[in-house]
Amino acid sequence: MRRSSRTQGAICAPIAIQSHSECCTHSRASPDNERPAAGDGQALPPAGPPPPPILSAARRELCDETARGQAGRAALERYSERFDILLRQFFAAAPAPQQPVSVVAMGGYGRRQLCLHSDIDLLLLFGGRIGDAEERFVRGLLHPLWDLGLVVGHQVRDIEDFERLESDNPEFLLALVDARAIDGSSALFEWFTAAFHTPAAHARVVDALATLVDERHARFNSTLYQLEPDVKDAPGALRDVHAARAIAALTDPALLRQGPEDPARLDDAEDFLLRIRSILHLDAKRNHNVLTHSMQDRAADLLGYPGALPQQRVERMMGDYFRHARSVARALAWARRAAPVPVGSNLGRGRDGIRFIDIRQAAVQPATWLGAFQAAIDANCGVSDDALACIRQNAERFAVDDFLPTPAHRAAFLRLLQPRAGLYERLSEMHDCGLLGCIVPPFKHITSRVVRDFYHKYTVDEHTLLAIRNIERLALPSTGDRDRFASLLQDLDAPELLVLSLLLHDVGKGRGTDHVIESVSMARPTLSQLGLQPEARALVEFLIANHLRMSQVAFRRDTEDPEIVRQFASLVALEPRLKLLSLLTVADIEAVGPDTLTPWKAELLWRLYVDTYNQLTLGYGDDLIERSESGPSELVASRPPDLPEPEIARFVEGLPRRYLQLFDEETIYRHVRLSRDIHPDEVHLWLDQKSSAWELTVVTLDKPFLFSNICGVLSSFGMDILRGHAMTNPNGLVLDVFQFTDQERFLELNRGAREQIFGVLEDVVSGRTNVTERLRGREESLVHRRQARFTPVVHCDNQSSKRYTILDITADNALGLLYRVSRVISRHGCDVDLVLIATEGHKAIDVFHITKAGAKLSDSEQLALAARLQRTLERSDEVDQEHHPAEQGG
Known part of the structure; x- marks a missing residue:
């Protein structure tokens, strides 16, 4: 108010x-x-x-x-x-x-x-x-x-x-x-x-002040040489003194000391102008600030100017006035020209880059230093020499925790590592001034470290930074012959973990015979100090521990041998880890020296990536968890008191082996609890927000059209499904996990939105609601907005898997796509045991592992299913008007 x-x-x-x-x-x-x-x-x-x-x-x-x-x-x-x-x-x-x-x-x-x-x-x-x-x-x-x-x-x-x-x-x-x-x-x-x-308020004041000064000066024809000057408002008068000082106070307290005018002259000018203003107030008995001709005689007398005639005294006084006004004008012009633009707390952007506004304050606040480099990346400029010198002179005075004292500071460091233009240069500046080694202590060990071989061309620290520069270049719009690897970088959810892995991948060099083992060991305290979640820590450790493996396999093994590819796929296990390891390998090799990554080597690495990707996405459903495996045993050993050993073993037995790598222990325990006391028409649900996506877990007993109905419900609420895992154990228990985005912010904007989604899911699974009717209106409005960008492709593969027919579908990523596809699969009497969903821009790549009556599809069954799917996808601009008998679960 x-x-x-x-x-x-x-x-x-x-x-x-x-x-x-x-x-x-x-x-x-x-x-x-x-x-x-x-x-x-x-x-x-x-x-x-x-x-x-x-x-x-x-x-x-x-x-x-x-x-x-x-x-x-x-x-x-x-x-x-x-x-x-x-x-x-x-x-x-x-x-x-x-x-x-x-x-x-x-x-x-x-x-x-x-x-x-x-x-x-x-x-x-x-x-x-x-x-x-x-x-x-x-x-x-x-x-x-x-x-x-x-x-x-x-x-x-x-x-x-x-x-x-x-x-x-x-x-x-x-x-x-x-x-x-x-x-x-x-x-x-x-x-x-x-x-x-x-910074926001300061920036607004500085911007507005420039306009106000210009408007005020215009009223005086923008000249300070007034015969009857206004000692408050005229150019070179008191308001200009205040404006110059305000700009300095809001941007850089030392600004006026760095200018062409001695700051003492500005003080003298202000004092002179205030003495005249005081005389004007005394004589006029009011707030009067114009030094008129009649008042000039009076002011010159009171100020004690010598001279036999009044004219002489006035001329001397006015000469001093214009001298002081010129000093004020020069100080204001300098302040307006040289003031750094506020870009953060105690940070400004000047002609020399990002600088500390109050360098003495910055010297004792190491937690603020990282912000200078983040601001420099954001502004696409460097960090000033003064700021770097301040950090260099003071860095060793502080402990590791002083630089990143809070979770917010640690998250800011990880954000800084996201690949983009300027990352290599800013990290190089951080290394040069000592800040990088303070935040990542193992990096100090490789500073200027020499590796004596005929392979590496740079010191270990520079090799590491050049590897990060290679990742930065992949993030730029045009990457030339590296475009295919650049596409992998765009798919990563947390590319900063790739850069962090590169920072640490060689820190063990020079310590012992196996630098890989040493690097992992030295990295662990840093990963702990950065507050990484267990999954992220395990991922970074995996990349460091295996940063040589992909090149060894690609260059020293026969990758045409399916067993070699299968072994490598078993090592990486998951698509995200494959993409990360591929990018790390390319960046690492290219940073060894000029032309080290030849086109032939790049082709071998890419071929290994493609073959491994196909193995992961097409053949992984063959391997099922057995009771005697170490994975379930580890789950049992660390189980919480409320989960008996037989219950855990019964739940995971027969699920795809990748289940143990997809989910951490806490999530698996939650799945076990969700599976308790399931009746045929019941569905147990869990909804959680993870980063920018939501994750829905559905546990129920198997029934026809289950997967398609869940897809339909999510689509009916406007959700865009990014990925889904459908798994069934031998007891008929179904575990479906979906990641999706809520572009329409239904969950955020509507009170009780979770309960509403859960209620519809329960009604659809139990058969009380037909999901087709819920989708019809949304489909009708959608088809007129979305035009097909390319012809859909449907491919059946009976060779890549011993257990499943692999159905590979590439189509426009449209709302309701998974529902339409999975509904057709169900109508052909097929069961979905595993589905892998990938979205690449406007393209959806959906891979289904399916069986019919427990076996692969025959050739004729494959042809019939593929033809029906092709027709469904090609007429996606029409609402499905076929009448179908009631389907269990909707």
């Missing part, structure tokens, strides 16, 4: 702000409606009661100093401090508010530069809702000031007004640059200053 006042007893009128002013010129209030507000060009009316002694004494002292030509910065500061005391007296006498309150001086009062007839700019900030008690306090504080005939520009606000402070009026924000607390809650004022001093 924000309020202000123009009249006594009314505190809800809008605030009046002069658009030409960089400072807030707020409402001017008087104790009654008849008293006019005093401003430029208006004399103050007679005050009511006599002023308090402290104010009378302060005014007399300031008048005396003004008459001696000495009412500059020091005199005005003393006068402002006397006024602080008066305001605290009025604060103590005002009725107490219910909410915490802070009385804040702003603008010239905040700078302690009150002249005799300056406005008193105040912010009355409340810690909560403004009610009757708060309004009584406002009147109790302001009425005594109005009764003294003072011009009070005030704003009344509560903290809710500052939730998005950067969007506030720019003139008001500028006035806050000089804000200081007079009385009241110190905690509230500290909260307020923290809310104001953000």
